[in-house]
Amino acid sequence: MDIYLLEAIINGVLLGGVLALLALGLNLIFGVIDVVWIAYADLVMCGMYVIYWLYAELGWPLPLACAVAIIGVAGLGVLVHLLLIQPILNSAPINQLLVTGGLLFFLQSFATLLFGTEFRNIGVRLPIIEIGDIFISYARLLAFAVALIGAVALYFFLRRTFIGTAIRAIAQDRDIVGLMGVDQRRIYLVTSAIGGALAGLAACLLSLQYDVHPFIGNTFGPLIFMICVLGGLGNMIGGFIAAFVISQIIAIGGYYTNTELSYVLAFTLFIVLMFVRPRGIFAR
């Protein structure tokens, strides 16, 4: 087997971890509140700027900067829900999608206003691991491991705690859950906070690999929606697998052609799969 192809596949798996983490967060919000946050990837961008600002500009220690980013973006998630989604929770679903589209414009241009359009790097260089002839970036490996841990932690939170159970219940039937003594508003807030925190965590992991700029969300935002839908609404495990399917298409497609065409391939596959299996590839 071609060594470069193998390297592409391994990098695809590692990228899949971070995408899976983001897809989990979006899927949670999509499944529970029934809203698509078009600006979800831009929350990640905010987190990346927080890390850049605290670590590279103010000289805070990196773990502290990351912790602030996670908490900050979680708070941002709560704000998004309180200020944007809650007032129009009962209007047409498409308005909720569009209002976060307005948020996308706002966040991207606000970041431009604050930081300009330059690409900024936090300047952390992690070593590169060499196995045989294959080079694997340590940052990607770390991102993959942390993303997996995050996903498992979320899984146990949803399975083993009362509020996790309530979140899963509300995704199944939002009318009945109220009768069971669950405060829907509180669940929505918790869900938004978790969704935000996952975006913050992804920001920490992506900061190690990518330069941050105001429009970074546009590069992987649409991908996350596709993954989320392919996996099936509210289906966490499906979304997790879909993330790796999509990242492999991008990695292997990119190896044989070029980056843009591999994305074209991924999006085309998404459209076709939506027609073949409208409820997600893993729907029964």
Added chain:
Amino acid sequence: MSPRPIALAAALAILACLPLLAPPYFMHLLIQILLWGFVYTAWSIMGRFGFVSLGHGAFMGVGAYVPALLWNYYAVTPWIGIPLGVALSVLLALVIGYPCFRLRVVGHYFALVTLALSQVVMLSIIAARDITGGSLGMTQNAAGHSWYALQFPDKRYFYVISLALWLGGLAIWRLIDRGIGREALDAISEDEEAAAAIGINVMREKLRVTVISAALTALGGAIFGQYLMYLNPETVSGIEVSLKIVFAAIVGGMYALLGPTVGGLLTISLIEGLRVAFGTHFIGAANTIYGVLLILCIIFMPRGILGVLERMKLRRMREKAVAAE
């Protein structure tokens, strides 16, 4: 003659005479408002019935790039290239629309499928950088003042073309609004299954507005490209253009004839105004304010500015009726 036609004729006369008075910069703004107003109107032909497409950037991109590429590489006149681009957009709309409507892909899912479509078109244009210039964009080979090449350095020509296009777009909007299909479409947007049950051909009605909307959007993209003489994948296709189209239509009010145009007028003059006010000191300031206004608009007046005005007018009429009794 009642006052309404007179006002209409007066407005048209003013619009027709504007090129004699307006300086070039304002002409440029007016052409942009008319062309974008046309595209926004084209989007709202679908959007007002609840088929929210985030894929109109795809139709616009195809409509703009096909004639430009044919002209640059094969010297095919845009008079042939533009219809070809429009036809290709219609084909794209059918390829996406037919399975979507057959399989009842609606709401969020429809928005996401069309979003993927606009990404596919934009990324394909970038990927074919050898012929399209990729993200750097491309310029059409200049031919001076030429009807054959549909290139006019004099802005007045494009003003008249845009004005005609815009009026045509409004006429089509109205035709659909007053046509027999209107009730059927309203019924479909309320409840598809019930509409099908009373004998409405859901598929045909939906495809009809989708095809019209896509064709007009492609036409708008083509004329926009001919006017600017420069194409860039990010200014004519992709997620940002698609969202921009949706937002302007919503802000203006997609349920009213002039709503999308008002949206275009507002967003373009807002962005230009803020750009002049802030200059280049605060890149992003204009769009930041634009983003906030969008959010406020969607939350507080989802029917748009004209929608609010119309409702106020209705209320006043009702009050008058009550007072008269």
